[in-house]
Amino acid sequence: MGETKQPVIGIIGGSGLYNIDGLKNTEWVKVETPWGDPSDELLTGEYEGQKVVFLPRHGRGHKTSPTALNYRANIDALKRLGVTDILSLSAVGSLKEELPPGHFVIVDQFIDRSFAREKSFFGPGCVAHVSMAHPVCVRLGDALEESLKTLELPHTRGGTYLVMEGPQFSTLAESNLYRSWGCSVIGMTNMPEAKLAREAEIDYATVAMVTDYDCWHEDHDAVTVDQVVKVLLGNADKARNLVKEVLPRLSAPRPACAHGCDTSLTYALITSPEARDPAVLAKLDAVAGRVLNAS
Numbered sequence: 001m002g003e004t005k006q007p008v009i010g011i012i013g014g015s016g017l018y019n020i021d022g023l024k025n026t027e028w029v030k031v032e033t034p035w036g037d038p039s040d041e042l043l044t045g046e047y048e049g050q051k052v053v054f055l056p057r058h059g060r061g062h063k064t065s066p067t068a069l070n071y072r073a074n075i076d077a078l079k080r081l082g083v084t085d086i087l088s089l090s091a092v093g094s095l096k097e098e099l100p101p102g103h104f105v106i107v108d109q110f111i112d113r114s115f116a117r118e119k120s121f122f123g124p125g126c127v128a129h130v131s132m133a134h135p136v137c138v139r140l141g142d143a144l145e146e147s148l149k150t151l152e153l154p155h156t157r158g159g160t161y162l163v164m165e166g167p168q169f170s171t172l173a174e175s176n177l178y179r180s181w182g183c184s185v186i187g188m189t190n191m192p193e194a195k196l197a198r199e200a201e202i203d204y205a206t207v208a209m210v211t212d213y214d215c216w217h218e219d220h221d222a223v224t225v226d227q228v229v230k231v232l233l234g235n236a237d238k239a240r241n242l243v244k245e246v247l248p249r250l251s252a253p254r255p256a257c258a259h260g261c262d263t264s265l266t267y268a269l270i271t272s273p274e275a276r277d278p279a280v281l282a283k284l285d286a287v288a289g290r291v292l293n294a295s
Protein backbone atom coordinates (compact mmCIF):
# COMPACT_ATOMS: atom_id res chain seq x y z
CA MET A 1 0.00 0.00 0.00
CA GLY A 2 1.33 3.48 -0.93
CA GLU A 3 1.18 6.60 1.19
CA THR A 4 -1.76 6.81 3.59
CA LYS A 5 -3.49 9.78 5.17
CA GLN A 6 -5.36 10.19 8.43
CA PRO A 7 -8.98 11.00 7.56
CA VAL A 8 -10.85 14.01 8.89
CA ILE A 9 -14.58 13.50 8.47
CA GLY A 10 -16.79 16.43 7.50
CA ILE A 11 -20.50 16.17 8.14
CA ILE A 12 -22.90 18.52 6.41
CA GLY A 13 -26.18 18.56 8.30
CA GLY A 14 -29.25 19.38 6.26
CA SER A 15 -32.75 20.51 7.22
CA GLY A 16 -33.47 19.56 10.83
CA LEU A 17 -29.84 18.73 11.67
CA TYR A 18 -28.16 21.84 13.02
CA ASN A 19 -25.93 20.20 15.63
CA ILE A 20 -24.50 16.80 16.48
CA ASP A 21 -23.90 15.34 19.92
CA GLY A 22 -21.37 12.98 21.45
CA LEU A 23 -18.26 14.83 20.23
CA LYS A 24 -15.40 15.68 22.60
CA ASN A 25 -13.22 18.82 22.67
CA THR A 26 -15.75 20.74 20.62
CA GLU A 27 -15.38 24.30 19.40
CA TRP A 28 -17.42 26.38 16.95
CA VAL A 29 -14.81 27.90 14.62
CA LYS A 30 -15.25 30.87 12.30
CA VAL A 31 -13.49 30.19 9.00
CA GLU A 32 -12.70 32.90 6.45
CA THR A 33 -12.54 31.88 2.80
CA PRO A 34 -11.72 33.68 -0.47
CA TRP A 35 -15.28 32.89 -1.58
CA GLY A 36 -17.04 34.67 1.26
CA ASP A 37 -18.70 33.34 4.40
CA PRO A 38 -19.78 29.75 4.93
CA SER A 39 -23.30 29.08 6.21
CA ASP A 40 -22.18 29.29 9.84
CA GLU A 41 -19.24 28.59 12.12
CA LEU A 42 -18.04 25.00 11.85
CA LEU A 43 -18.11 22.66 14.86
CA THR A 44 -14.81 20.85 15.30
CA GLY A 45 -14.41 17.92 17.68
CA GLU A 46 -13.49 14.27 18.11
CA TYR A 47 -15.48 11.07 18.28
CA GLU A 48 -13.56 8.10 19.71
CA GLY A 49 -10.34 9.80 18.65
CA GLN A 50 -11.59 10.53 15.11
CA LYS A 51 -11.45 14.19 14.06
CA VAL A 52 -14.81 15.50 12.91
CA VAL A 53 -15.96 18.82 11.46
CA PHE A 54 -19.69 19.56 11.36
CA LEU A 55 -21.36 22.26 9.28
CA PRO A 56 -25.09 23.00 9.43
CA ARG A 57 -25.77 23.50 5.72
CA HIS A 58 -28.39 26.23 6.19
CA GLY A 59 -26.81 27.66 9.34
CA ARG A 60 -28.10 27.22 12.88
CA GLY A 61 -31.75 28.25 12.87
CA HIS A 62 -32.00 27.49 9.13
CA LYS A 63 -31.27 31.03 7.96
CA THR A 64 -30.20 30.44 4.34
CA SER A 65 -32.24 29.10 1.42
CA PRO A 66 -30.83 26.53 -1.04
CA THR A 67 -30.30 29.19 -3.73
CA ALA A 68 -28.56 31.62 -1.38
CA LEU A 69 -26.18 29.07 0.14
CA ASN A 70 -22.52 29.87 -0.47
CA TYR A 71 -21.58 26.35 -1.55
CA ARG A 72 -18.04 27.36 -2.49
CA ALA A 73 -17.36 28.91 0.90
CA ASN A 74 -18.79 25.83 2.65
CA ILE A 75 -16.56 23.37 0.78
CA ASP A 76 -13.50 25.64 0.95
CA ALA A 77 -13.97 26.05 4.72
CA LEU A 78 -14.17 22.26 5.20
CA LYS A 79 -11.03 21.82 3.08
CA ARG A 80 -9.20 24.49 5.11
CA LEU A 81 -10.00 22.55 8.30
CA GLY A 82 -8.38 19.46 6.77
CA VAL A 83 -11.52 17.52 5.85
CA THR A 84 -10.80 14.53 3.59
CA ASP A 85 -14.27 12.93 3.46
CA ILE A 86 -17.73 14.50 3.49
CA LEU A 87 -20.93 12.82 4.60
CA SER A 88 -23.90 14.86 3.44
CA LEU A 89 -27.18 14.36 5.29
CA SER A 90 -30.19 15.64 3.42
CA ALA A 91 -33.97 15.71 3.58
CA VAL A 92 -35.56 14.66 0.30
CA GLY A 93 -38.90 13.97 -1.30
CA SER A 94 -39.51 10.48 -2.66
CA LEU A 95 -40.19 9.90 -6.36
CA LYS A 96 -40.80 6.16 -5.97
CA GLU A 97 -43.57 4.26 -4.21
CA GLU A 98 -41.07 1.91 -2.56
CA LEU A 99 -39.17 4.76 -0.85
CA PRO A 100 -41.61 5.92 1.86
CA PRO A 101 -41.05 8.67 4.44
CA GLY A 102 -38.53 7.46 7.03
CA HIS A 103 -36.49 5.55 4.42
CA PHE A 104 -32.77 6.28 3.92
CA VAL A 105 -31.25 6.30 0.41
CA ILE A 106 -27.50 6.09 -0.21
CA VAL A 107 -27.52 8.15 -3.36
CA ASP A 108 -25.18 7.21 -6.21
CA GLN A 109 -26.15 9.63 -9.00
CA PHE A 110 -27.43 13.17 -9.41
CA ILE A 111 -29.28 15.13 -12.06
CA ASP A 112 -28.49 18.79 -11.58
CA ARG A 113 -31.41 21.07 -12.49
CA SER A 114 -30.22 23.95 -10.32
CA PHE A 115 -29.44 27.11 -12.30
CA ALA A 116 -28.92 30.08 -10.01
CA ARG A 117 -25.72 29.07 -8.21
CA GLU A 118 -21.96 29.38 -8.51
CA LYS A 119 -20.91 25.86 -9.45
CA SER A 120 -17.14 25.88 -9.76
CA PHE A 121 -14.00 27.12 -8.03
CA PHE A 122 -12.44 27.40 -11.48
CA GLY A 123 -13.10 29.82 -14.33
CA PRO A 124 -11.37 32.68 -16.15
CA GLY A 125 -7.68 32.65 -15.19
CA CYS A 126 -7.59 28.98 -14.28
CA VAL A 127 -9.86 26.53 -16.07
CA ALA A 128 -10.35 22.94 -14.91
CA HIS A 129 -12.66 20.08 -15.85
CA VAL A 130 -13.09 17.27 -13.33
CA SER A 131 -15.00 14.04 -13.98
CA MET A 132 -18.44 13.75 -12.40
CA ALA A 133 -19.29 10.40 -14.01
CA HIS A 134 -19.31 8.75 -10.60
CA PRO A 135 -20.16 11.61 -8.23
CA VAL A 136 -20.09 9.78 -4.91
CA CYS A 137 -17.44 7.75 -3.12
CA VAL A 138 -18.01 3.97 -3.11
CA ARG A 139 -15.95 3.48 0.08
CA LEU A 140 -18.06 6.02 2.01
CA GLY A 141 -21.21 4.42 0.56
CA ASP A 142 -20.03 1.00 1.81
CA ALA A 143 -19.48 2.38 5.32
CA LEU A 144 -22.91 4.01 5.31
CA GLU A 145 -24.59 0.84 4.09
CA GLU A 146 -22.90 -1.31 6.77
CA SER A 147 -23.93 1.22 9.43
CA LEU A 148 -27.56 1.37 8.29
CA LYS A 149 -27.66 -2.45 8.31
CA THR A 150 -26.23 -2.58 11.83
CA LEU A 151 -28.79 -0.05 13.04
CA GLU A 152 -31.55 -1.94 11.21
CA LEU A 153 -32.73 1.25 9.56
CA PRO A 154 -34.74 0.88 6.33
CA HIS A 155 -32.46 1.83 3.46
CA THR A 156 -31.69 1.44 -0.21
CA ARG A 157 -28.23 1.46 -1.77
CA GLY A 158 -28.22 3.49 -4.97
CA GLY A 159 -30.61 6.01 -6.43
CA THR A 160 -30.63 9.23 -8.40
CA TYR A 161 -31.16 12.53 -6.57
CA LEU A 162 -32.78 15.22 -8.71
CA VAL A 163 -31.54 18.65 -7.63
CA MET A 164 -34.12 21.37 -8.24
CA GLU A 165 -33.52 25.07 -7.75
CA GLY A 166 -36.37 25.79 -5.35
CA PRO A 167 -37.18 27.25 -2.95
CA GLN A 168 -40.72 26.46 -4.11
CA PHE A 169 -41.52 22.74 -4.29
CA SER A 170 -42.16 21.14 -7.72
CA THR A 171 -45.26 21.32 -9.84
CA LEU A 172 -47.06 18.03 -10.47
CA ALA A 173 -45.85 18.04 -14.09
CA GLU A 174 -42.23 18.44 -12.93
CA SER A 175 -42.58 15.73 -10.31
CA ASN A 176 -43.99 13.32 -12.90
CA LEU A 177 -41.26 14.28 -15.40
CA TYR A 178 -38.54 13.43 -12.86
CA ARG A 179 -40.31 10.15 -12.10
CA SER A 180 -40.34 9.33 -15.83
CA TRP A 181 -36.57 9.92 -15.82
CA GLY A 182 -36.21 7.19 -13.19
CA CYS A 183 -35.10 9.53 -10.40
CA SER A 184 -35.47 8.21 -6.86
CA VAL A 185 -35.50 11.34 -4.71
CA ILE A 186 -35.72 15.12 -5.04
CA GLY A 187 -34.00 17.85 -3.06
CA MET A 188 -32.53 21.32 -3.47
CA THR A 189 -28.99 21.25 -2.13
CA ASN A 190 -26.69 18.45 -3.18
CA MET A 191 -25.57 20.23 -6.32
CA PRO A 192 -23.30 22.06 -6.69
CA GLU A 193 -22.11 20.72 -3.32
CA ALA A 194 -21.00 17.36 -4.76
CA LYS A 195 -19.33 19.04 -7.77
CA LEU A 196 -17.38 21.40 -5.55
CA ALA A 197 -16.31 18.59 -3.22
CA ARG A 198 -14.95 16.76 -6.27
CA GLU A 199 -13.08 19.89 -7.41
CA ALA A 200 -11.67 20.24 -3.90
CA GLU A 201 -10.54 16.59 -3.97
CA ILE A 202 -12.75 15.63 -1.02
CA ASP A 203 -14.52 12.26 -1.10
CA TYR A 204 -18.29 12.80 -0.88
CA ALA A 205 -21.36 10.69 -0.15
CA THR A 206 -24.99 11.50 0.59
CA VAL A 207 -27.54 9.87 2.82
CA ALA A 208 -30.90 11.13 1.70
CA MET A 209 -33.62 10.88 4.33
CA VAL A 210 -37.08 10.65 2.78
CA THR A 211 -39.58 13.02 4.38
CA ASP A 212 -42.48 13.03 1.89
CA TYR A 213 -43.82 11.86 -1.48
CA ASP A 214 -43.38 15.29 -3.09
CA CYS A 215 -46.69 15.98 -4.89
CA TRP A 216 -47.18 13.06 -7.31
CA HIS A 217 -48.65 10.41 -5.00
CA GLU A 218 -52.44 10.21 -5.18
CA ASP A 219 -52.76 8.87 -1.61
CA HIS A 220 -50.61 11.60 -0.07
CA ASP A 221 -51.04 15.36 0.18
CA ALA A 222 -48.53 17.55 -1.64
CA VAL A 223 -45.43 18.23 0.43
CA THR A 224 -45.43 21.06 2.97
CA VAL A 225 -42.66 22.26 5.30
CA ASP A 226 -44.50 21.21 8.47
CA GLN A 227 -44.79 17.68 7.05
CA VAL A 228 -41.05 17.62 6.26
CA VAL A 229 -40.15 18.95 9.71
CA LYS A 230 -42.38 16.41 11.45
CA VAL A 231 -40.67 13.47 9.73
CA LEU A 232 -37.26 15.04 10.23
CA LEU A 233 -37.77 15.42 13.96
CA GLY A 234 -38.57 11.71 14.08
CA ASN A 235 -35.47 11.00 11.99
CA ALA A 236 -32.95 13.30 13.65
CA ASP A 237 -31.92 10.81 16.35
CA LYS A 238 -31.57 8.09 13.72
CA ALA A 239 -29.32 10.37 11.68
CA ARG A 240 -27.20 11.15 14.76
CA ASN A 241 -26.93 7.42 15.57
CA LEU A 242 -25.90 6.80 11.98
CA VAL A 243 -23.10 9.33 12.32
CA LYS A 244 -21.83 7.61 15.50
CA GLU A 245 -22.03 4.22 13.83
CA VAL A 246 -20.22 5.26 10.67
CA LEU A 247 -17.35 7.33 12.11
CA PRO A 248 -15.35 4.42 13.59
CA ARG A 249 -15.61 2.63 10.23
CA LEU A 250 -13.82 5.52 8.55
CA SER A 251 -11.13 6.28 11.08
CA ALA A 252 -8.22 4.12 9.88
CA PRO A 253 -5.47 5.83 7.86
CA ARG A 254 -6.27 5.25 4.20
CA PRO A 255 -4.60 5.47 0.81
CA ALA A 256 -5.86 7.80 -1.92
CA CYS A 257 -9.30 6.80 -3.23
CA ALA A 258 -9.02 3.92 -5.72
CA HIS A 259 -11.59 5.69 -7.95
CA GLY A 260 -9.77 9.03 -7.96
CA CYS A 261 -12.17 11.10 -5.76
CA ASP A 262 -9.29 12.77 -3.98
CA THR A 263 -6.92 13.07 -6.93
CA SER A 264 -9.51 14.55 -9.30
CA LEU A 265 -7.37 17.57 -10.20
CA THR A 266 -4.32 15.59 -11.32
CA TYR A 267 -5.30 15.83 -15.01
CA ALA A 268 -8.06 18.46 -14.78
CA LEU A 269 -6.25 21.79 -15.19
CA ILE A 270 -6.17 22.94 -18.81
CA THR A 271 -4.92 26.53 -18.52
CA SER A 272 -1.18 26.50 -19.18
CA PRO A 273 0.92 27.60 -16.18
CA GLU A 274 2.09 30.84 -17.89
CA ALA A 275 -1.52 31.82 -18.73
CA ARG A 276 -2.86 31.37 -15.20
CA ASP A 277 -4.00 34.49 -13.31
CA PRO A 278 -2.06 34.81 -10.02
CA ALA A 279 -5.05 36.43 -8.30
CA VAL A 280 -7.22 33.44 -9.21
CA LEU A 281 -4.52 31.00 -8.12
CA ALA A 282 -4.34 32.74 -4.74
CA LYS A 283 -8.05 32.00 -4.17
CA LEU A 284 -7.45 28.34 -5.04
CA ASP A 285 -4.81 27.86 -2.32
CA ALA A 286 -6.91 25.48 -0.23
CA VAL A 287 -8.93 23.57 -2.81
CA ALA A 288 -6.21 23.13 -5.44
CA GLY A 289 -3.02 23.60 -3.42
CA ARG A 290 -1.96 19.99 -4.00
CA VAL A 291 -1.69 20.40 -7.76
CA LEU A 292 -0.85 24.11 -7.96
CA ASN A 293 2.10 23.81 -5.60
CA ALA A 294 3.41 20.84 -7.57
CA SER A 295 3.46 22.54 -10.99
Ligand SMILES: CSC[C@H]1O[C@H](OP(=O)(O)O)[C@H](O)[C@@H]1O
Binds near residue numbers: 091
Ligand atom coordinates in the same frame (compact mmCIF):
# COMPACT_ATOMS: atom_id res chain seq x y z
C1 LIG B 1 -37.34 22.00 4.55
S1 LIG B 1 -37.81 21.18 3.08
C2 LIG B 1 -36.73 21.72 1.78
C3 LIG B 1 -35.27 21.77 2.09
O1 LIG B 1 -34.86 20.54 2.74
C4 LIG B 1 -33.77 19.99 2.02
O2 LIG B 1 -32.56 20.57 2.52
P1 LIG B 1 -31.24 19.72 2.90
O3 LIG B 1 -30.78 19.02 1.65
O4 LIG B 1 -30.26 20.72 3.39
O5 LIG B 1 -31.67 18.72 3.97
C5 LIG B 1 -34.07 20.43 0.60
O6 LIG B 1 -32.96 20.27 -0.26
C6 LIG B 1 -34.51 21.84 0.79
O7 LIG B 1 -33.42 22.71 0.92
Ligand SMILES: Nc1ncnc2[nH]cnc12
Binds near residue numbers: 169187188211215
Ligand atom coordinates in the same frame (compact mmCIF):
# COMPACT_ATOMS: atom_id res chain seq x y z
N1 LIG C 1 -40.42 17.17 -1.97
C1 LIG C 1 -39.27 17.84 -1.83
N2 LIG C 1 -38.79 18.59 -2.85
C2 LIG C 1 -37.62 19.23 -2.70
N3 LIG C 1 -36.87 19.22 -1.59
C3 LIG C 1 -37.33 18.51 -0.57
N4 LIG C 1 -36.81 18.30 0.65
C4 LIG C 1 -37.64 17.49 1.33
N5 LIG C 1 -38.72 17.17 0.56
C5 LIG C 1 -38.53 17.78 -0.63
